[in-house]
Amino acid sequence: MIAVLTIFLLCLCVITALGVVRAGNLFTAVMLMGIYSLLMAAVFLLLDAPDVALTEAAVGAGISTVLLLSALSLTAEEEHAGGIEPVLAAAVVLITAAIIFYATFDKPPLGDPDAPVHRHVAADYVPMTQEQVDIPNVVTAVLATFRGYDTLGEVVVVLTAAIGVLFLIGPDAPQGRHAPSGNLAEGGLKHHQPLRIVGKIAIPFIILFALYVQFHGEYSPGGGFQAGALLAAAIILYGLLEGRHAAASVIHPAVLRTMAAGGALLFGGVGVTTMLLGGRFLEYNVLRDDPIDAQHLGILVIEAGVGVTVAGVLILIYHAFAARGRP
Amino acid sequence: MNLVPHLPALQVVLPLLVAPILVLLRDARLCWLAALATSVTGLCIAIAITGQVLDGETLRYAMGGWAEPHGIGLRVDELSTVLLLVVNGASTLALLGGRASLLEQVGEPRQNLLFAAWLLAVAGLSGILVSADAFNIFVFMEISSLASYILIAGGPSRRALPAVFKYLIAGTVGATFYLIGVGMVFMMTGTLNISDMELRLAEVGDTNVIIVAAGFITIGLALKAAVFPLHAWMPNAYAFSPHIVTAFIAACSTKVALYVLLRMDFFVFQKNLVNHEWQFAFVLMPLAAFGILFGSIAAVFEQNIKRALAFSSLAQIGYILLGASLITVAGFNAAVLHLFNHALAKGALFLAVAGIGMRFAHLRLDEVRGAGRRMPWTLTAFAVAGLSLVGIPGTAGFVSKWALILAVLDRGGLGVALLVLIIVSSLLAVVYVGRIVEALWFGEPAGKDQAVREAPPMMLVATWIAVAANLWFGLDASLPGELAGRAAEDFLRHLP
Amino acid sequence: MNHILNLFNYWVFVLLLMIGFYAVIARDNLVKKLLGLSIFQAAVFLLFISMGKVSGGTAPIVLDGDWDAIFSNPLPQVLILTAIVVGISTLALGLAIVVRIKEAYGRISDVDAPERRSGPP
Structure with missing residues (x-):
């Protein structure tokens, strides 16, 4: 039954993806893109990856749709025909497709428990989590401690994106002579009473859910990244309804900057602390006498760092897009 | 606390954690100082690491205290060391000389973001070089790429924007191809650790999946390394970025992508894949040859100095790839040497160009005519670095070109053809460097150039340090020679 | 039939990859290129998550202290969490x-x- 459902959803994914490529109106394409992400998230859920599903839904369907729409309000909605010769592009694509297609026949079948990918490193993570970390969500354990250095990298990637967006379209960035006057995203939907009321009812629940996801991430799907994205979604939703200035009065952009940088510094600071205490970088075990307690403490702090940075960065990016345009 | 065992981690973590602090600072001068101090410290760390590696150690570090392959390990050997020196050295020299130029081209208010991005680029590139984990390399590749896009987008001309967009698309496609390849290898081996991959690939090396994975990884990295014909993003990205950024990026970013390509193809696949050398013999070697020719010819006809030097980089990337695709110890040695020496030459050239760029709005040959008379120090530096690029004896460029010629000649009839290619392209290099130098020294100044004077002292100092390095390593190549030689020995151990 | 079902996810991965890749190289509109890039990246997410699935397994979260249950592979999920973040950035x-x-x-x-x-000439 689940297999059939997966196949059905995957077919829908392909159809929406084709729709995104074919749509002449960019607004339509962006909306289809949101649906594509949501379908993908559902597939991930069926494939036993709730953490990934939650993230894809919050980021792919939520945040990136908002960013794309804000960008569209500053650029143009219609796509004009053009581009390189479709024949050449199709040829490149088909050749690449044929090559990967060729590779699929040697792949282990879906779900095979004896596939090499399950037999080596990954097989040890569950017992290692049980003995040395002792938190129920193995994904969080791998993310926050076994591969914590990757996660620090991920936080830095997000921070880099914020630096880039501020550098390119922040308040100090230069404007070209074709800069649009005013910005649709600036004002909000003040004249759409039903949307405002329904939206505002949702906001407290989103924030509550974000906090739950943040502090319950060791036990259930979620963690700093998802929580940060949800918190950002709540604030951005508020901004979309009431205007950018209302959102800025909830958390001031200067505070957001501090959050974005501070979260990454908090994460890195844990690493430096463990070094000073005689361990390796991010070796949480040295934080306390009992290694399992120490792991819990380390994970708690770095997840907080992740959440703070992600929320700060995403809201900051929203402000940058929404404030762009001539005054 | 004893810092020595932590050096590989500090190499990455230091710039990584100073960058967020810069975001919060406002004062442009303070940010520059902090970035420079971090970069100098990074260079010192790289030198200390080099010392340890020269003592015969391969440095290892277990992130989070988790042993490989379950945790992410760092691993620094001779090959990584060569490029750690290049990345941190290029960053330090460019920052040392670049304050005035960056202020002028990017503007004061955004300096903190610029230097934060700069340090993130350094951290990303260093992170790739010290990592022993294929996925971790992807993460740091993205840090360095995003940071480079920011730096390039700081260029004053509006044409920097389409150029950087093109680079973003190419870079992301390249990184995603790499990720697909790593995913397929991971699927068949269950590991992400590079050494572990090599061991475990032995059983599955002949499956379609692995062959295709090797192809994806190579193509993705070739795209990032601007290997001909996947270089379309490169000339404009170099030409329209701020001059100082070009000096930094051109010296190291494509080379780090090449490093990953060598690391994956030789240290993971070569031992395990049947007929993997065909990929080099029938694909990469011809591409390298075409790249050398095309790059050199395009450089000869290019009017914009920075674009001409960018096309020259395309040819030089071809040399490095040519050396590697011989799959001999001598060839690999030459490739590694050229990674180092070309970075020296190109870094020095672009620093000199940045000096010229401070006095001229456009770096077209017809506009900078006769500039040499007003700024002789800059132009002499350009000329000497140009000699190194051509490969005149006594300069660093000669050392690696000579090593490459010797390596090529081991290959019999094919070797003679390749030798002809190297000679032709060196003559073309004489032409394109010569024509720039000629225009700068002997051309009649175009119109009024009262404003033209020598580049600022700090920039001259940085440029001349780079030039001196070209001369030093041309006369005494023992340091890069030793490192490249040992990297080649290591390479030998990974041959089937 | 079973063989087809077993590899279906990978074939969809190939299809989505190509749809995205086509948009990236054939479309001239810059927003469309970025949308193509997102489809392209999401396809790779599908590759990783599919390889992590274990038949009869559950999400890698331990319920009621049952550490011996069959779990799907947590490692690809962790990698894709990172990759999603890279994508949005x-x-x-x-x-x-x-x-x-x-x-x-x-x-x-x-x-x-x-x-x-x-x-160039």
Whole structure:
């Protein structure tokens, strides 16, 4: 039954993806893109990856749709025909497709428990989590401690994106002579009473859910990244309804900057602390006498760092897009 | 606390954690100082690491205290060391000389973001070089790429924007191809650790999946390394970025992508894949040859100095790839040497160009005519670095070109053809460097150039340090020679 | 039939990859290129998550202290969490560049055209 459902959803994914490529109106394409992400998230859920599903839904369907729409309000909605010769592009694509297609026949079948990918490193993570970390969500354990250095990298990637967006379209960035006057995203939907009321009812629940996801991430799907994205979604939703200035009065952009940088510094600071205490970088075990307690403490702090940075960065990016345009 | 065992981690973590602090600072001068101090410290760390590696150690570090392959390990050997020196050295020299130029081209208010991005680029590139984990390399590749896009987008001309967009698309496609390849290898081996991959690939090396994975990884990295014909993003990205950024990026970013390509193809696949050398013999070697020719010819006809030097980089990337695709110890040695020496030459050239760029709005040959008379120090530096690029004896460029010629000649009839290619392209290099130098020294100044004077002292100092390095390593190549030689020995151990 | 079902996810991965890749190289509109890139990246997420699935397994979260249950593979999920973040970061930066291109050129397609004149011979 689940297999059939997966196949059905995957077919829908392909159809929406084709729709995104074919749509002449960019607004339509962006909306289809949101649906594509949501379908993908559902597939991930069926494939036993709730953490990934939650993230894809919050980021792919939520945040990136908002960013794309804000960008569209500053650029143009219609796509004009053009581009390189479709024949050449199709040829490149088909050749690449044929090559990967060729590779699929040697792949282990879906779900095979004896596939090499399950037999080596990954097989040890569950017992290692049980003995040395002792938190129920193995994904969080791998993310926050076994591969914590990757996660620090991920936080830095997000921070880099914020630096880039501020550098390119922040308040100090230069404007070209074709800069649009005013910005649709600036004002909000003040004249759409039903949307405002329904939206505002949702906001407290989103924030509550974000906090739950943040502090319950060791036990259930979620963690700093998802929580940060949800918190950002709540604030951005508020901004979309009431205007950018209302959102800025909830958390001031200067505070957001501090959050974005501070979260990454908090994460890195844990690493430096463990070094000073005689361990390796991010070796949480040295934080306390009992290694399992120490792991819990380390994970708690770095997840907080992740959440703070992600929320700060995403809201900051929203402000940058929404404030762009001539005054 | 004893810092020595932590050096590989500090190499990455230091710039990584100073960058967020810069975001919060406002004062442009303070940010520059902090970035420079971090970069100098990074260079010192790289030198200390080099010392340890020269003592015969391969440095290892277990992130989070988790042993490989379950945790992410760092691993620094001779090959990584060569490029750690290049990345941190290029960053330090460019920052040392670049304050005035960056202020002028990017503007004061955004300096903190610029230097934060700069340090993130350094951290990303260093992170790739010290990592022993294929996925971790992807993460740091993205840090360095995003940071480079920011730096390039700081260029004053509006044409920097389409150029950087093109680079973003190419870079992301390249990184995603790499990720697909790593995913397929991971699927068949269950590991992400590079050494572990090599061991475990032995059983599955002949499956379609692995062959295709090797192809994806190579193509993705070739795209990032601007290997001909996947270089379309490169000339404009170099030409329209701020001059100082070009000096930094051109010296190291494509080379780090090449490093990953060598690391994956030789240290993971070569031992395990049947007929993997065909990929080099029938694909990469011809591409390298075409790249050398095309790059050199395009450089000869290019009017914009920075674009001409960018096309020259395309040819030089071809040399490095040519050396590697011989799959001999001598060839690999030459490739590694050229990674180092070309970075020296190109870094020095672009620093000199940045000096010229401070006095001229456009770096077209017809506009900078006769500039040499007003700024002789800059132009002499350009000329000497140009000699190194051509490969005149006594300069660093000669050392690696000579090593490459010797390596090529081991290959019999094919070797003679390749030798002809190297000679032709060196003559073309004489032409394109010569024509720039000629225009700068002997051309009649175009119109009024009262404003033209020598580049600022700090920039001259940085440029001349780079030039001196070209001369030093041309006369005494023992340091890069030793490192490249040992990297080649290591390479030998990974041959089937 | 079973063989087809077993590899179905990978074939969809190939299809989605190609749809996205086509949009990236064939479309001239910069926003469309970025959308293509997102489809392209999401396809890779599907590859990783599919390889992590274990038949009869559950999500890698331990319920009621039952550490011996069959779990799907947590490692690909962790990698993809990171990759999703990388994807949104690239998208945000790309969109910011597109906004600047629009401001500078007044259009978001065919901006490459003026460059072709001064291209290599």
